[in-house]
Each structure stands twice: as structure tokens, then as C-alpha cells.
Amino acid sequence: MQLDHRSILVKDLEASIAFYRSVLGMDLLRTSGAPMTGAWLGADGKDIVHLNTGPTEGLGHVKDVHIALRTDRFAELIDALEDKSVAFESWQGEAGAVGRHALGFRQIYLQDPDGYWIEINDVDPGRKLRTLE
Incomplete structure (x- = not known):
């Protein structure tokens, strides 16, 4: 068994995408929703983190x-x-x-x-x- 990815809730999807791409060097693999409400980032074509917009209070x-x-x-x-x-x-x-x-x-x-x-x-x-x- 292997870990597939980690899904987390974020306030600002664009800011989080920018962080994971520019700071950690991950690739934006795909997005979901219209307007965009989710994004998968990773490396070598493999998912690492799935970002979803949603309430983050109290986490x-x-x-x-x-x-x-x-x-x-x-x-x-x-x-x-x-x-x-x-x-x-x-x-x-x-x-x-x-x-x-x-x-x-x-x-x-x-x-x-x-x-x-x-x-x-x-x-x-x-x-x-x-x-x-």
C-alpha cells in the first residue's frame, strides 16, 4: 500500500497553488470545479497534495x-x-x-x-x- 495524496482545505486556492509551486517546486497537475474550487499538485506526474477551498476555521x-x-x-x-x-x-x-x-x-x-x-x-x-x- 502507498499513500496516494493528502487533501487539505484552503482559504485562498490561488495563493496556496502559488506557494506549493514556487516554494516547494510542485507541478499543477489538474484543477476541478467551475469556478475552480480544487487543484492537485505533485511531482513526476504523481499527486502529492489536493487543495480544496472550504472553511478552515478551527482546524x-x-x-x-x-x-x-x-x-x-x-x-x-x-x-x-x-x-x-x-x-x-x-x-x-x-x-x-x-x-x-x-x-x-x-x-x-x-x-x-x-x-x-x-x-x-x-x-x-x-x-x-x-x-x-
Whole structure:
């Protein structure tokens, strides 16, 4: 079994699309609704996040509830975030800090325009992923 995508509610669809495209480098794969009320973004033609317009009040964004991404261009991403003045932090909340997961890979956390937390992990070639069996 694999995760297909994560669906989230957003206040401003255009602002969220711009964030996921310009900050995280995702592709806009398709939209839905007339007028547009939803959008799928991803990479390599695969869905990662599905944005839907809707009420976001009371969602209570906490870091433990997040979207986790992995990249083999971690250092480039950090440079791009700094160039764009996009705030990020370690798990512990240290602003501008790159943390290290207990398994050894580097990671950061940032928030999208609606306050959703996004965890970004460096690729660790020796990391074994658990599978459901």
C-alpha cells in the first residue's frame, strides 16, 4: 500500500497553488470545479497534495499533524527557501535551523499559507521504509 495524496482545505486556492509551486517546486497537475474550487499538485506526474477551498476555521494546526516530503535536493531547497525569505525551523522550533531525525537524516518544518505544517526530509540512501504486510 502507498499513500496516494493528502487533501487539505484552503482559504485562498490561488495563493496556496502559488506557494506549493514556487516554494516547494510542485507541478499543477489538474484543477476541478467551475469556478475552480480544487487543484492537485505533485511531482513526476504523481499527486502529492489536493487543495480544496472550504472553511478552515478551527482546524488547529499543530506540528504533529503534517505533510511529510522527501527530497534528494535538500541543500538546494534550503538555499531557495532562504533566498525567498520563507521561514522554516527544526522540530524543536528553532527558527532557520536544520534538524536531524533520530534515524540520522536532516529535516525542516515550514507552514503553508493556511498554517499546515510541512516536514521536508533529506534522502538517506540507507533508510529502510516500513511496508504493510
